[in-house]
Amino acid sequence: MSSQVDQDAAVGGHYRRDEVARAAGVKVRNLRYYQERGLLPPPRREGRIAWYSEDHLTRLRLINDLLGRGYTVNGIAELLAAWEQGGGLSQLLGLEREMTRDWEQEDSVVMSRAELRELFGPTASPEDTRRAAELGYVTIDGDLVTHRSRRLLEATVTLVRAGVPLAEVLDAGDFVQTQAAAVADRFVALFSTHVIGTDGLEQLSATRLQHITEAVSALRPLAGEVVATEFARAMARRVDAEVAGLLRTESPGT
DNA sequence: CTTCTTACA
DNA sequence: TGTAAGGA
Secondary structure, eight states: OOOOHHHHHHHHSOBOHHHHHHHHTOOHHHHHHHHHTTSSOOOEEETTEEEBOHHHHHHHHHHHHHHHTTOOHHHHHHHHHHHHHHHHHHHHOTHHHHHHOOGGGSOOEEEEHHHHHHHHGGGOOHHHHHHHHHTTSEEEETTEEEESOHHHHHHHHHHHHTTOOHHHHHHHHHHHHHHHHHHHHHHHHHHIIIIIOSSOSTTOOHHHHHHHHHHHHHHHHHHHHHHHHHHHHHHHHHHHHHHHHHHHHHOSOO
């Protein structure tokens, strides 16, 4: 009966300095070190006693694991920061569902070629239809045309009725697809280097795989959030500039 | 005395 | 990362 330490520690999720250290398999000295490097949140203080929680324990184990795999302290700090941000955002908004939705889950619209012509009017050519199919917006089966996204179709119709030639709308769609792919590549690259590393997925432990899965789902909406925000800002600037230009040329004075 | 920090190697 | 010394 010489050590009752484990009983005290296991109950409330409160650990003293040396208890977390032992439980996580790190040296007491390093608790401070990780704290200074921003890897570990500071413990709750009660007089001279530093109390560590289950969260601290979990994080320490993760840090230790990553360190053992050759990650640098700085790399882990970056990962942890991104992780926390992503998790916070994904919980914050119901946006997650909206942003991770892809075409397969969207309403599709089926119509005949005649209906399609009627929808778009004279600016739409068979060539446009072919191009739309090439870009993946529609699939053609005999006389039936299926558009994969009702929202995109409606947006396109709106633009065309406002006077934008369909061919140019398709050009824009092509451009957006390319740029979106580039943006996605960038986020994925970030993720691979900082989270997965060079080892590849094969030799990862089950717990780390779990962590990665969580991080992916946390980072997806974060990436969407970043892009949406930047896009909104860019649009606002361009529109402002355009409107200012029009005002100068069209109404020189009253 | 214990618990924790600071500072130096 | 170890550890000696000092504050609370």
